[in-house]
Amino acid sequence: MAWFEPENVIAVLTAALGVATSAGVLWYERRVPRRRRIGYRVQMDTPIGSGVSQGRANVRLGLFSETPDMADATLVLLRIENDGSQSIAHDDYTGRGDQPHGLTAEFTGRTVRGVAVTHSPGADHLMDHFTPAAGLRHTGAYIRLPRVPLNRNEHVKLLVLLTGATVGSPIRVTGGIRDGEVSPNQALRPDEKPPVFSRSARIITVALTLCVVTLASIILVRNTPPPPIECAPGSLTVTGSTAFAPVLEATERELEHKCEDVRIEVRASDSAEGLRRLAGEGSKPGRARATVALSDGVRPEAYTELSATPIGLSLFHLVVNDDVPVRDLRLGTIRRIYRGEILNWQEVGGPDLTIKLISRDAGSGTREVFGRRVLGSGEPPFSSRDCTTRSAPDVPYIRCELDGTEEVLSTVASVSGAIGYGELRGGRDTKGLHQLAIDGTTPSIETIGSSPYPFRETEYAYTYGRPPAGSPAAGFLDYLRHGGGQGIMREHGHLPCASPEGLRLCAGD
Numbered sequence: 139m140a141w142f143e144p145e146n147v148i149a150v151l152t153a154a155l156g157v158a159t160s161a162g163v164l165w166y167e168r169r170v171p172r173r174r175r176i177g178y179r180v181q182m183d184t185p186i187g188s189g190v191s192q193g194r195a196n197v198r199l200g201l202f203s204e205t206p207d208m209a210d211a212t213l214v215l216l217r218i219e220n221d222g223s224q225s226i227a228h229d230d231y232t233g234r235g236d237q238p239h240g241l242t243a244e245f246t247g248r249t250v251r252g253v254a255v256t257h258s259p260g261a262d263h264l265m266d267h268f269t270p271a272a273g274l275r276h277t278g279a280y281i282r283l284p285r286v287p288l289n290r291n292e293h294v295k296l297l298v299l300l301t302g303a304t305v306g307s308p309i310r311v312t313g314g315i316r317d318g319e320v321s322p323n324q325a326l327r328p329d330e331k332p333p334v335f336s337r338s339a340r341i342i343t344v345a346l347t348l349c350v351v352t353l354a355s356i357i358l359v360r361n362t363p364p365p366p367i368e369c370a371p372g373s374l375t376v377t378g379s380t381a382f383a384p385v386l387e388a389t390e391r392e393l394e395h396k397c398e399d400v401r402i403e404v405r406a407s408d409s410a411e412g413l414r415r416l417a418g419e420g421s422k423p424g425r426a427r428a429t430v431a432l433s434d435g436v437r438p439e440a441y442t443e444l445s446a447t448p449i450g451l452s453l454f455h456l457v458v459n460d461d462v463p464v465r466d467l468r469l470g471t472i473r474r475i476y477r478g479e480i481l482n483w484q485e486v487g488g489p490d491l492t493i494k495l496i497s498r499d500a501g502s503g504t505r506e507v508f509g510r511r512v513l514g515s516g517e518p519p520f521s522s523r524d525c526t527t528r529s530a531p532d533v534p535y536i537r538c539e540l541d542g543t544e545e546v547l548s549t550v551a552s553v554s555g556a557i558g559y560g561e562l563r564g565g566r567d568t569k570g571l572h573q574l575a576i577d578g579t580t581p582s583i584e585t586i587g588s589s590p591y592p593f594r595e596t597e598y599a600y601t602y603g604r605p606p607a608g609s610p611a612a613g614f615l616d617y618l619r620h621g622g623g624q625g626i627m628r629e630h631g632h633l634p635c636a637s638p639e640g641l642r643l644c645a646g647d
Contacts, residue, residue, distance in 0.1 A: 175222030218296070222318060382434075437600060451586060458556065469577050476518060498543070507593070544564070563629075
């Protein structure tokens with residue numbers, strides 16, 4: 139199926155990935171338990187001393203210029219916040235029980251000279267925890283911070299005055315949090331502009347953008363549309379009915395012109411031979427699937443493995459040599475002629491000419507239809523090899539058998555007194571013969587549904603089992619039934635079974 143082509147599979151998987159990414163992020167945001175998290179970031183680290191130890195000059199006024207022991211002083215703004223999804227209580231700090239402090243800020247290589255603590259707006263209560271009794275103190279390079287409860291998004295800032303090292307020396311905050319962690323965060327500097335979208339929104343946007351770009355790329359790369367169903371690549375042999383051969387040959391030309399990779403070979407013989415050939419190829423699955431046999435009428439009961447598809451309603455006609463001016467015959471008269479009871483055209487209002495019956499061979503579907511639909515029985519035995527003289531002296535009539543419809547029509551046109559039959563459009567351009575009406579009715583595709591004209595039959599296409607989808611046989615039958623084949627059939631005097639009027643007639647024929 140076309141759904142399972144590689145391009146479609148990739149497109150579906152890509153779309154599914156985009157949806158899954160969006161759903162996954164939302165589910166994670168809402169359902170996955172979050173860890174407690176304290177984040178910290180150095181928002182400012184700047185020299186405020188004389189600059190001698192920093193290797194650069196500095197201008198100072200007032201208090202700064204009166205403290206010579208602060209030549210290598212630096213000023214650090216350290217932000218500590220609850221940037222997790224859960225609040226942090228006093229008991230969530232996991233330091234030793236005999237130690238009141240919860241966190242330690244270390245300024246490597248520097249000495250803490252002073253600390254000022256500020257809090258986030260609306261969090262005045264936090265200042266009650268920043269007391270020496272609660273654990274706030276500093277020694278050397280360390281500041282011990284109390285076990286301060288922090289609600290989500292609350293923060294404190296430490297403005298620290300230091301000496302003893304250059305700007306940029308390592309600064310870190312350590313401590314333990316139950317079911318959580320203390321780590322550097324991505325808090326913004328005071329002079330930074332906050333992002334328009336959150337991190338989750340950015341992840342979803344990037345994922346969906348990648349999916350859309352991938353799908354668009356697939357569409358652009360697939361620069362060749364899938365071939366029409368009738369253009370399934372491969373080779374096909376069409377055999378059987380010679381009466382339907384003009385339709386098959388025209389269809390062959392149409393499809394091979396329209397489809398690059400389709401090869402069709404028409405081998406018209408007769409209906410019986412086509413069915414025998416198809417049934418005989420049942421032992422060769424590859425050959426059987428690549429063969430279609432056309433037959434005038436239903437298959438013999440012995441061919442149970444063959445599957446029938448009604449194609450069109452075929453009209454046939456009787457033709458006579460132009461030396462016989464007769465234009466219409468009664469059905470009963472035709473039957474008497476083929477029983478050998480009427481031997482001369484003079485007996486039916488024609489000239490004094492011996493009637494010569496030009497017939498098809500025993501395997502012909504057209505002959506079978508003629509016998510069943512018109513004569514009501516089989517034709518009389520063969521009696522002539524050259525269609526002009528009797529080879530059996532004890533038989534009063536002249537009757538020969540020929541292989542194909544075209545041979546029958548050309549013989550009727552060339553033999554004086556001859557009568558024969560064929561498909562409706564056959565012989566239309568042949569000089570030397572004309573069509574006979576039956577009981578005053580001439581065959582017409584326009585009146586086939588209301589006319590009592592008897593010489594007609596449903597044409598069936600037979601395959602060995604049902605042809606698989608995407609096979610040349612399936613494509614050929616679809617084109618013949620539903621595509622341009624309908625127009626071809628009408629041009630050659632056949633009514634398509636898939637047409638509105640043909641559905642009823644083919645079903646009841």
